[in-house]
Amino acid sequence: MTQDELKQAVARAAIGYVVDGEIIGVGTGSTANFFIDELAAIKHRIKGTVASSEATAARLQGHGIPVFDLNEVDSIAVYIDGADEIDASGAMIKGGGAALTREKIVASVSKSFVCIADGSKLVGTLGKFALPVEVIPMARxxxxxxxxxxxxxxxxxxxPGTDEPFVTDNGGHLIDVAGLSITDPVGLENTINGITGVIAVGLFAARGANVCLLGTAEGVKTLSW
Ligand SMILES: O=C[C@H](O)[C@H](O)[C@H](O)COP(=O)(O)O
Structure with missing residues (x-):
């Protein structure tokens, strides 16, 4: 199976976690895009969504799926999103697609976090993927x-193609930190959160995934915490 077929398989499996009549939090990235396309087929079953990026909002709206501002919503039944890396404890690195801050916010008000990922994302120790950190531009x-x-x-x-800093949906800049071996994900998340000027770090460890649907050649495996 190709990586895209594995992503599609987990996106389809994630439909089983959608709660009828509720608001669903929707992540960002190529795997989340497959999920959005699957969600379109059952959009009549849900009340609507909260999007974790402008790109996700546009894709949801393109399918005619209602998108609510988070300020209009009291609670979200489930948050469904991909990851750049996930470890055996459910801690993740996210933000390769620059959406880490809004992803963290939407995940924080969601009752559960379902991570959808192809098997290559499961790692023993987080950090091979450079850790994204969103910062206030003047503090870069x-x-x-x-x-x-x-x-x-x-x-x-x-x-891309310039020397200019990338600008996020929030007007922030991003610093990607390579070469970390993250043996204490919660500790590092707290340390980086404590640096003045940091908006958010792409370590999702204090609040990790509750479920991971992992796409493998043998089928979709379910890990839960
Ligand atoms: O900012 C982007 C998100 O954290 C994505 O969930 C992450 O980068 C994984 O993306 P993909 O599903 O494209 O591998």
Whole structure:
């Protein structure tokens, strides 16, 4: 099976976690896009969605699926999203698609987090994928120096084909930190959250996944915590 077929398989399996009549939180990225396309087929069963990025909102609306502002919503039944890496405890690195902050916000008000990922995303130790950190633009270099002091190799994410910093949906900049071996995900998440100027770090460990639907050649495996 191709990686896209594995993503499609987990996206389809995630439909089993959609709660009828409720608001569903929807993530960002290629795997989440497959999920959105599956959700379109059962859109009449749900009240609507909250999107974790402008791109996701546009794709949902393109399918005629209602998208609510988070401020209009009291609670979200389930949040369904991909990951760049996930470990055996359900801790994840996210933000390769630049949506980490809104993803973290939507996940934080969701009753459960269902991660959908192809098998390549399951790792023993997080950190091979460079850890994204969203920062307030004026603090970019100050945060950069503090991230370097943690032992990784930070790099400012740029707009493709330019030297200009990439700008997120929130107007933030991104620093990707390579070379970390994250043996204490909750500790590192707290440490980076404590750096002044950081908006959010793409470590989802204090609040990790409750379920991971993992696409493998042998079928969709379910991990739960
Ligand atoms: O910002 C993007 C998100 O955290 C994605 O969930 C993550 O990058 C995984 O994306 P994909 O499903 O495309 O591998």
């Amino acid at each position: 270099n100050a945060v950069f120096r503090q991230l370097a002091a943690l032992g990784g190799q930070p790099k400012v994410r740029v707009k």
